[in-house]
Amino acid sequence: MLIKSSEITSEMVFNKRRRLIAAGLAVLALPAVDKGYALLLQKQEQAKQPFPPLASMPELIPEVLEPTPLNIITNYNNYYEFGYGKDDPSKATKSLITSPWTVDIGGVGADKPGLYDIADIKGEYAIENHVYRFRCVEAWSMVIPWNGIKLADIIRAAQPNSKAKFVRFTTLNDAQQMPNAGWSGGAYVEGLTIAEAMNPLTLMATGIYDKTLEQQNGAPIRLVVPWKYGFKSIKSIVKIELVEHMPQNTWWKQNDREYGFYANVNPRFDHPRWTQATERVIGQLGRKPTLLFNGYGDQVAHLYPDPGNRLYFY
Ligand SMILES: Nc1nc2c(c(=O)[nH]1)N[C@H]1C(S)=C(S)[C@@H](COP(=O)(O)O)O[C@H]1N2
Ligand SMILES: [Mo]
Numbered sequence: 001m002l003i004k005s006s007e008i009t010s011e012m013v014f015n016k017r018r019r020l021i022a023a024g025l026a027v028l029a030l031p032a033v034d035k036g037y038a039l040l041l042q043k044q045e046q047a048k049q050p051f052p053p054l055a056s057m058p059e060l061i062p063e064v065l066e067p068t069p070l071n072i073i074t075n076y077n078n079y080y081e082f083g084y085g086k087d088d089p090s091k092a093t094k095s096l097i098t099s100p101w102t103v104d105i106g107g108v109g110a111d112k113p114g115l116y117d118i119a120d121i122k123g124e125y126a127i128e129n130h131v132y133r134f135r136c137v138e139a140w141s142m143v144i145p146w147n148g149i150k151l152a153d154i155i156r157a158a159q160p161n162s163k164a165k166f167v168r169f170t171t172l173n174d175a176q177q178m179p180n181a182g183w184s185g186g187a188y189v190e191g192l193t194i195a196e197a198m199n200p201l202t203l204m205a206t207g208i209y210d211k212t213l214e215q216q217n218g219a220p221i222r223l224v225v226p227w228k229y230g231f232k233s234i235k236s237i238v239k240i241e242l243v244e245h246m247p248q249n250t251w252w253k254q255n256d257r258e259y260g261f262y263a264n265v266n267p268r269f270d271h272p273r274w275t276q277a278t279e280r281v282i283g284q285l286g287r288k289p290t291l292l293f294n295g296y297g298d299q300v301a302h303l304y305p306d307p308g309n310r311l312y313f314y
Pocket of ligand 1: 073076077078079080081135136137171188216217218229230231232233234235236
């Protein structure tokens with residue numbers, strides 16, 4: 001490790017032994033492509049236990065969201081390809097060239113794949129404004145006024161067929177431009193179910209506060225899934241694939257005991273090493289209660305018919 005242990009953020013601490021045992025015992029006999037999926041199904045069975053009872057759940061009061069100041073949004077970041085410190089990305093990302101930039105949209109589930117220039121993507125679709133809560137799995141939060149395109153619009157243009165069950169996203173992986181490229185053993189990868197991807201809350205962000213996205217926030221285009229922990233919101237995307245099988249995302253691959261595929265925000269399901277019941281609001285004093293689905297349950301709870309299943313919440 002090149003970094004001091006005091007500098008390693010919590011998501012960086014792995015439980016390797018547990019991972020090796022699980023991977024070794026359970027799925028040796030399975031073909032490589034389906035390994036992750038089989039592991040997940042196995043865990044799904046293990047996960048079907050009720051949540052511990054809570055004395056009281058925080059009440060959902062209609063809340064006027066107060067956006068976090070831009071200088072905080074652009075200076076407190078997680079973008080490990082540029083270093084593990086919260087202030088590394090704002091210092092290091094200017095080496096990332098974001099124009100020209102192409103996004104490769106394809107996969108077995110796309111009848112109309114294509115290589116698209118970012119300028120054409122931005123010109124083709126309506127840019128919408130959405131002020132969303134943003135909740136990192138490390139239990140801090142912000143409120144971010146995004147500008148972006150509905151992912152659903154981009155997917156529809158690729159003409160999804162019956163094989164499009166999941167969407168797999170990949171970040172640029174370029175050692176020339178990213179000082180810590182490949183930190184996870186390859187490119188950063190994320191995934192959604194096709195229903196999650198088509199939900200109108202799911203954005204491909206191109207700006208914040210009506211300004212072009214800065215590199216540290218994932219320029220020129222990044223995913224935003226506001227009801228899930230922040231690691232799902234993958235930055236600087238170069239590839240979008242419509243696929244048949246559940247893709248294994250980077251944090252699930254890093255540490256499957258602590259991070260999985262769904263990663264929906266749930267204050268009643270703690271991280272193995274800290275509580276998820278409250279969050280530290282960056283730029284403010286104190287903590288506030290964390291909301292189920294980060295406050296977006298009305299729009300997304302129907303996607304998860306078995307709300308007692310822990311599988312959905314890490
Ligand atoms: N490619 C890539 N995307 C990433 C990350 C990363 O390290 N690399 N970090 C994730 C995590 S853990 C969080 S909390 C958010 C942070 O987004 P922000 O820095 O714009 O607030 O980006 C996510 N997307
Ligand atoms: Mo995060």
